[in-house]
Amino acid sequence: MTDAELTQKNAELRTKSPLEIVRWAIAQAGGRALVSTNFRPYEAAILHLAVQAQADIPVLWVDHGYNRPATYKHAEELRTRLGLNLKPYLPRMTPAHRDAIHGPIPTTEDEAGLKKFSAVMKLEPFQRGMRELAPTVWITALRKVQNPNRAGLDILSQDANFGALKVSPFFYYSDAELDAYLEANQLPNEWDYFDPAKADEKRECGLHAAWGKAAAIAAS
Numbered sequence: 338m339t340d341a342e343l344t345q346k347n348a349e350l351r352t353k354s355p356l357e358i359v360r361w362a363i364a365q366a367g368g369r370a371l372v373s374t375n376f377r378p379y380e381a382a383i384l385h386l387a388v389q390a391q392a393d394i395p396v397l398w399v400d401h402g403y404n405r406p407a408t409y410k411h412a413e414e415l416r417t418r419l420g421l422n423l424k425p426y427l428p429r430m431t432p433a434h435r436d437a438i439h440g441p442i443p444t445t446e447d448e449a450g451l452k453k454f455s456a457v458m459k460l461e462p463f464q465r466g467m468r469e470l471a472p473t474v475w476i477t478a479l480r481k482v483q484n485p486n487r488a489g490l491d492i493l494s495q496d497a498n499f500g501a502l503k504v505s506p507f508f509y510y511s512d513a514e515l516d517a518y519l520e521a522n523q524l525p526n527e528w529d530y531f532d533p534a535k536a537d538e539k540r541e542c543g544l545h546a547a548w549g550k551a552a553a554i555a556a557s
Contacts, residue, residue, distance in 0.1 A: 338495065338502070347491045355506035358492060359390040359476060362504040366474035371395040371424075373463075373477055373544075375532065376404070376412040379507075379515045381524040383478040386506060388419050394476075396421045397466045401458040402432035403442070407529035414525060424470060426462040442533045455534035463544060467499045479505040482512070498544070 338346065350358050363370045372387040372394055374380045387394050398412070416423050428435075435458065436442075443450030467475075475496060496503040507515065519526055 338493070343491070343493055343495065347493050350492045351509070355386055355510075356389060358504065358506040359386050362474050362476060362502070362506075363390050363394070365502070366472070369472050370474040370476060371397050371470055371472040373397045373475065375399070375530075376408050376415070376527060377478075377530040377532065378526055378528055379512075379519070380478055381415055381526065382507060382515050382518050382522075383476065384415055384419055384421060385522055385524055387476055388421065392420065393422045395470050395472075396423045397463070397470060398423060398425050399459050399462045399466065400425050400427055401462070401534070402428070403458070403531075403533045405529050405531060408527055411525065411527035424466060426466040428458045428462050430457060432458075451534070459534040460544065464499070467501070472501050474504055475499065475501040476504050476506070479503075479508060480510055481508055 350361070353361070370391065372383060374384055374396055375398065384396065387396070404412075415421060435454075439454075443454055445451070479490060481490075490503075490505065490508070492505055492508045494503045494505075510518075518524075
């Protein structure tokens with residue numbers, strides 16, 4: 338899509354429901370749509386939405402090995418309950434190996450260290466998954482309220498890192514609206530989630546930032 342076409346289509350989709358947006362997106366994909374997840378808070382909503390539109394849609398999950406027990410239990414509950422066609426991708430280095438060689442997970446004071454951690458433990462396996470699954474449409478749970486970088490996106494955006502049309506059907510939803518969605522559909526939430534590749538919710542891990550592609554390639 339050209340920038341003008343994206344602008345026009347985003348204006349049209351702004352009036353549609355999230356389910357209508359996902360159904361439209363999957364219709365454009367030619368059988369090559371996927372949804373990504375990390376099983377963070379509110380992820381049950383995007384997964385529930387995606388499987389309503391396409392029951393067997395591939396669900397790309399990078400399991401970097403640092404999730405807390407509650408997150409793994411949440412992932413298993415949703416996998417079973419929603420019948421997820423889960424496609425887990427793991428780093429080439431285990432967490433124990435990485436920690437033994439490089440030490441503890443970097444903090445927000447070590448930006449270079451965090452980017453390196455993200456490249457090895459998250460970006461490289463995600464890029465591998467995107468390459469093997471080869472989607473033309475990538476459905477995400479991105480929302481405008483999450484951080485300043487994402488506020489500049491929209492429901493649709495062309496993803497330069499992975500070459501897919503990125504679709505974020507809940508982009509304009511507030512936490513309260515997602516709470517209502519989960520309650521209406523009797524879906525669980527997970528609040529113990531922590532992403533070590535971000536270390537702070539206002540940072541980007543690289544999946545949706547310009548530096549991510551080069552970092553993933555370097556880590557391959």
